[in-house]
Amino acid sequence: MKFLDFFKTNISTRSMRDVAIDLGTANTVVYVKGEGIQVDEPTYVAINVKTEDVEFIGSKAKEIIGRTAKHTEIIRPLKNGVISNYEITEKMIEEFLGKLKKDKFNSARVIICVPSGVTQVERRAVVEVVKDAGAKDVYLIEEPVAAAIGVGIDLFEPKGHLIVDIGGGTTEIAFIVSGGPALSRSVKVAGDHLNDDIVEYIKDERNLLIGEKTAEELKINTISQDDPNKEYEIRGRELGVGLPKSMKIKASEIEGAIERHIDMIIDEVRITIEEIEPEVAADIYETGIYLSGGGATIRLLKERIEEELKLKVTVGDDAIHAVINGIAKVLDDFDDYKNVIISPTIEY
Ligand SMILES: Nc1ncnc2c1ncn2[C@@H]1O[C@H](COP(=O)(O)OP(=O)(O)OP(=O)(O)O)[C@@H](O)[C@H]1O
Numbered sequence: 001m002k003f004l005d006f007f008k009t010n011i012s013t014r015s016m017r018d019v020a021i022d023l024g025t026a027n028t029v030v031y032v033k034g035e036g037i038q039v040d041e042p043t044y045v046a047i048n049v050k051t052e053d054v055e056f057i058g059s060k061a062k063e064i065i066g067r068t069a070k071h072t073e074i075i076r077p078l079k080n081g082v083i084s085n086y087e088i089t090e091k092m093i094e095e096f097l098g099k100l101k102k103d104k105f106n107s108a109r110v111i112i113c114v115p116s117g118v119t120q121v122e123r124r125a126v127v128e129v130v131k132d133a134g135a136k137d138v139y140l141i142e143e144p145v146a147a148a149i150g151v152g153i154d155l156f157e158p159k160g161h162l163i164v165d166i167g168g169g170t171t172e173i174a175f176i177v178s179g180g181p182a183l184s185r186s187v188k189v190a191g192d193h194l195n196d197d198i199v200e201y202i203k204d205e206r207n208l209l210i211g212e213k214t215a216e217e218l219k220i221n222t223i224s225q226d227d228p229n230k231e232y233e234i235r236g237r238e239l240g241v242g243l244p245k246s247m248k249i250k251a252s253e254i255e256g257a258i259e260r261h262i263d264m265i266i267d268e269v270r271i272t273i274e275e276i277e278p279e280v281a282a283d284i285y286e287t288g289i290y291l292s293g294g295g296a297t298i299r300l301l302k303e304r305i306e307e308e309l310k311l312k313v314t315v316g317d318d319a320i321h322a323v324i325n326g327i328a329k330v331l332d333d334f335d336d337y338k339n340v341i342i343s344p345t346i347e348y
């Protein structure tokens, strides 16, 4: 090899950074090859409505939700897995990626996930937003495929596997077989809808108004609780009276509040199974269902699937990071996974 070629190859690969991004409705995670997860923050941005400046991004913005001064607005720039506010998403990504050294990011190869079945316009928005933030080559991967790789499913086995990723805004259901997705469905019911269920339930049944953040904390604390009678204290404002109040609530009541949406998710899983080829359906009888995403540890979900669909349920290790771990693996073995990577050169 000529010196110049050698120089070019080595310099370009050395300065090239491989970056994986899981741009989620609830959380955004950034992984850098060789360095691990570098950013893991809520997808929330606090904006000063007077100056339009960004006040906080990530956990600091989420922390003050429901406790903002008049001049501050909290924006969640993604809705149901897709970008709903381009400008704010770009600012947020720029900020997150700015944490990686800028000079290196300029030449980065990025793989970012999108929910299955998003429109071309929505896909293009994701690619453009990352490019505008400074990336060179941007590749896409479907979120459930990344989740499947992340929970350890062998994509290349000629055997069917079923992955269900319960995120904040969408639940992704996908059959993976012989190297890629065979059938996938994206449902707009996920973890954040359960928070709303809890707020509604406590308002209707207990006459107490609670904030979104309190509802989420309550959900996370109760949802994998073994003892249904364990009590939790909640604080909010009493309806009608208007004054602050504290009361106790049992874990079982929270399960009751979220039941309707859990059943909806299970119905969608059932419908998807009904549509798959019989050979793959037969495989699922053996391999069962893999759960990933922030909602994977919901005990009620696992129990109901086992009871109603009579299938074995495996909750992925580090389920909330399954997608980012999957994309990281794809970065490591880029050529092996080329069939599931959506190249930036094709028409979106
Ligand atoms: N231990 C837990 N038990 C139940 N729910 C949880 C737990 N931890 C997180 N969650 C919920 O999981 C959701 C976030 O999960 P995740 O980070 O997978 O979503 P996301 O990838 O940002 O969203 P999406 O994939 O829908 O765009 C939130 O609704 C959060 O409340």
Ligand SMILES: [Mg+2]
Pocket (backbone or CB within 6 Å): 024, 025, 143, 167, 168, 293, 323
């Ligand atoms: Mg997700």
